[in-house]
Amino acid sequence: MTKKENKKKPFTLFNNETGQSVELPVLMGTEGPDVLDIRNLYKDTGLFTYDPGYTSTASCNSAITFIDGNKGILHHRGYNIKDLANKSDFLEVCYLLLHGDLPSPEDKQKFENVIQRHTMVHEQLVNLYRGFRRDAHPMAIMVGVVGALSAFYHDSTDFSDINQRMIACHRLIAKIATIGAMAYKYSIGQPFVYPKNNLSYCENFLHMTFSVPTEDYIINPKISKAMDRFFILHADHEQNASTSTVRLAGSSGANPFACIAAGIASLWGPAHGGANEAVIKMLEEIGDISRIPEYINKAKDKNDDFRLMGFGHRVYKNYDPRADVMKITAHEVLKELNMEDDKLLKIAIELEKIALKDPYFIEKQLYPNVDFYSGIILKALGFPTSMFTVLFAIGRTVGWISQWKEMIEDPINKIGRPRQLYSGKKARQYEIVESREKKSIFQWLWKN
Numbered sequence: 001m002t003k004k005e006n007k008k009k010p011f012t013l014f015n016n017e018t019g020q021s022v023e024l025p026v027l028m029g030t031e032g033p034d035v036l037d038i039r040n041l042y043k044d045t046g047l048f049t050y051d052p053g054y055t056s057t058a059s060c061n062s063a064i065t066f067i068d069g070n071k072g073i074l075h076h077r078g079y080n081i082k083d084l085a086n087k088s089d090f091l092e093v094c095y096l097l098l099h100g101d102l103p104s105p106e107d108k109q110k111f112e113n114v115i116q117r118h119t120m121v122h123e124q125l126v127n128l129y130r131g132f133r134r135d136a137h138p139m140a141i142m143v144g145v146v147g148a149l150s151a152f153y154h155d156s157t158d159f160s161d162i163n164q165r166m167i168a169c170h171r172l173i174a175k176i177a178t179i180g181a182m183a184y185k186y187s188i189g190q191p192f193v194y195p196k197n198n199l200s201y202c203e204n205f206l207h208m209t210f211s212v213p214t215e216d217y218i219i220n221p222k223i224s225k226a227m228d229r230f231f232i233l234h235a236d237h238e239q240n241a242s243t244s245t246v247r248l249a250g251s252s253g254a255n256p257f258a259c260i261a262a263g264i265a266s267l268w269g270p271a272h273g274g275a276n277e278a279v280i281k282m283l284e285e286i287g288d289i290s291r292i293p294e295y296i297n298k299a300k301d302k303n304d305d306f307r308l309m310g311f312g313h314r315v316y317k318n319y320d321p322r323a324d325v326m327k328i329t330a331h332e333v334l335k336e337l338n339m340e341d342d343k344l345l346k347i348a349i350e351l352e353k354i355a356l357k358d359p360y361f362i363e364k365q366l367y368p369n370v371d372f373y374s375g376i377i378l379k380a381l382g383f384p385t386s387m388f389t390v391l392f393a394i395g396r397t398v399g400w401i402s403q404w405k406e407m408i409e410d411p412i413n414k415i416g417r418p419r420q421l422y423s424g425k426k427a428r429q430y431e432i433v434e435s436r437e438k439k440s441i442f443q444w445l446w447k448n
């Protein structure tokens, strides 16, 4: 289905030097900034645009998620994230992201049944885990195992067929939680726990992660609800780094499993999904409220590459609405677990209070983001910090696969192939080795 492109009066670019002018169409969405359509710019002017980090570039036309960074607004298919986090559940949000609307009661039940019956992974995959060292980072295991899924599910890689496309989407949503739980079990040397179809998505994830064969595992409904809300808050977030990675990988026709593996790899970075793990390490390093001013000064010091992890965002120049909900959830979980005097939470709250009054953070519009409080919840639930980004990936898989599906179904979809500003050497002649400079400049980087 071709997406509507509502045109406004064109924008005229004028080159003062050559007197050349070019008219660029302006396209209007349903919300947010209009876009300058530069698809013919190079053909008409011989010029590229230059936008490292894509700070001003709309890479696609999407109907899934809308963010207003100045107002701290996040909508999925028009629904406010706070309404979804407080009134919906994760599988219903998965349906919404994939299909565009909230499900009818019958479709909600059908979708839940489909996901519950795809939670098992191929038994051969167990051998893949055994190829990793026990101390392998769980994210390394996630990248490897998810990428390997295309070797097991040949019946859902021809995604020109809508049925195979949907099976791949359902399989990834269903299996990513199982794969994440298995990565955790493998890292602590405990046996894998099979999913149980009579449990909800989050009850099942907690069961596969924390139950052991030697005793019954009692699921705390408040903890399961907190996990569900955690996954909703991580489900999708417009064209962030990992989602853009999934789209670019998918634009070449790579299969969806390989594309999601690429997204997991991108999410791992500490500037992106790895920040939740980095926040806890930072709070533990600060160690005491009295040392907060020292770290605030480090974050402000241009000569110090220390940054306040969990603070700042490319889009939000206001409070990340997800951080708001996450902070409330952190209090609820710690209260439920009788951990209200958690030291890290106290440091986080004091750090936020001081930073938000500091002129540096105010001037640069740096606020807590989704990662600032999430690690406190996960630590309280008993997850090791190495699992934090795995949990982010479990929540975000539905966003990645929904964006991938939207791209595949977009009639104007084409392979992504950005250009560059070239600043290398001009053309030069080859010299044989004997006639080159004698002095050595090569620094052998490995210790002998």
Ligand code: SDX
Binding pocket: 053, 236, 237, 239, 240, 241, 270, 271, 272, 273, 275, 299, 300, 306, 307, 308, 309, 310, 311, 312, 313, 314, 315, 364, 366, 369, 370, 371
């Ligand atoms: C996620 O894109 C998404 O939507 C991502 C995400 C999602 O759901 O997918 O929301 C999830 O990745 C959240 C972000 C998690 N990362 C962190 O918490 C790491 C710490 N934050 C920063 O590294 C940074 O804020 C970024 C990476 C998040 C955003 O970086 P930008 O937009 O490229 O901004 P920038 O690095 O150019 O910073 C602007 C200024 C700089 O100062 P100047 O060079 O202008 O003097 O603000 C400063 C930065 O030095 N700055 C910080 C800071 N973040 C930015 N200074 C101190 N501490 C920080 N955290």
